[in-house]
């Protein structure tokens with residue numbers, strides 16, 4: 211049973227630092243139970259993907275528009291052309307700082323599907339929703355907007371990332387993650403996927419990794435701030 215480990219480097223590293231950490235990853239012998247995927251900054255992505263052939267890379271985002279007069283945006287065309295296999299869609303920070311919403315996520319998912327890019331879709335509730343015990347209905351609302359029963363999806367990764375757990379050091383209990391992961395699978399059981407994987411993200415680090423790894427049937431983790439630390443990466447060493 212293989213677990214995806216998405217290293218989301220966000221905007222933590224500059225080009226030099228990204229290259230050096232990618233070199234470290236490329237030289238490391240990964241335990242075969244893990245499938246690491248690195249999501250560096252846009253400006254480093256192309257170079258790293260070309261340089262480190264034994265690693266898998268993901269874009270952190272792409273835009274809706276494709277090829278054309280769209281200054282400052284990242285076209286899926288560019289990602290596809292560079293043979294990058296994955297793209298994160300709907301990360302909470304993109305939702306927060308760039309106004310991305312579930313409707314936009316659904317559009318981007320269609321673009322990823324037609325471009326043969328494996329999407330890593332982020333969903334999750336805010337603290338108030340969590341406290342009110344409304345997580346399931348929130349996730350259901352998101353999935354309803356994002357996925358279309360009439361479409362046939364290839365491989366899709368969904369990262370359950372409670373907003374209150376991202377960058378906060380707080381994590382839900384294993385039981386809470388399991389419940390939501392099962393809920394997502396149940397909700398999507400009538401939808402067509404070649405493969406559907408459910409990951410967890412939000413404050414995963416060296417201290418809680420072992421505990422979180424006990425969650426049954428979870429397909430991996432999306433890791434932010436810990437993913438730039440060699441000490442964390444070493445957890446996946448053979």
Ligand code: PGA
Pocket residue numbers: 218371375376377378411412413414432433434435436
């Ligand atoms: P974090 O970020 O691991 O730093 O909490 C996770 C994420 O943003 O996906």
